[in-house]
Amino acid sequence: MRVRLDTSALRQTEWHQYAIRFVFGGLITAAAGMIAMQYGPVIGGLFLAFPAIFPAGATLIEKHEKVKKQKVGMRGMVRGRQAASVDAAGAAMGSVGLFIFALLVCEFISNHRAWMALLVATAAWLVVSVLLWQIRKRASTMRRKTHSGFKVNHVER
């Protein structure tokens, strides 16, 4: 499956769902700053990778997929759960990119221009995450082909 833009999700999302993500994103950013002020940057830094809006995002995806299936007369419970699960698997790959982001910022922010270090680290997050996603996609496609090939051979015998 190719990566594409789908604007229908924006039409499905209600304003309060955007507001929830804004508030949670704002709260965790403010909280990370306050924690760093209170307990130091070592503890504060942990919260830069806190899954603050993850529950809101996963719930939204589950709901959208369920509604889609219900429109064609199905319950959509399983599809909703699967979509949320796949989204979480994507986030796991993205978190490897996030680790690389943190590593690069840690190494370069002190001895280079800060904006440049952040820009390069963000680009690295995207490249690493997309690469991992492609590797996983190819591996699962190959696994599916091998599995279906095995089935054909098995039937022929």
Place this chain on the structure above:
Amino acid sequence: MSQIVIRFVVGGTVVSLFAIVGDLLKPKSFAGLFGAAPSVALATLCLTVATEGASYAAIEAHSMMAGAIALFAYASFVSCVMMRYQLKAFWVTICVMPLWFAVAFGLWSLWLRS
């Protein structure tokens, strides 16, 4: 107080922008990458560099590596649970949250504390 308000507004805006990009993309596994976007980190580190300096931001980024490992464990576990059991996404994502804290603070005590 004003710094907290600035952090809230900048953080909320950056997180929302990354979330909207994630909403626009298909397939879902690709869009999921944006669930681990460095949105909070970008907002925080930009403000930290401006107020506390780059060395302070480097220490935060060092700890963030442990947070990212915890996020990997959290997202992987949520994905497995959602695929295997008939549970609602909201409750799974909330109930698995202690795993993030356990991994993050476990790594902090083993690796970052000294």
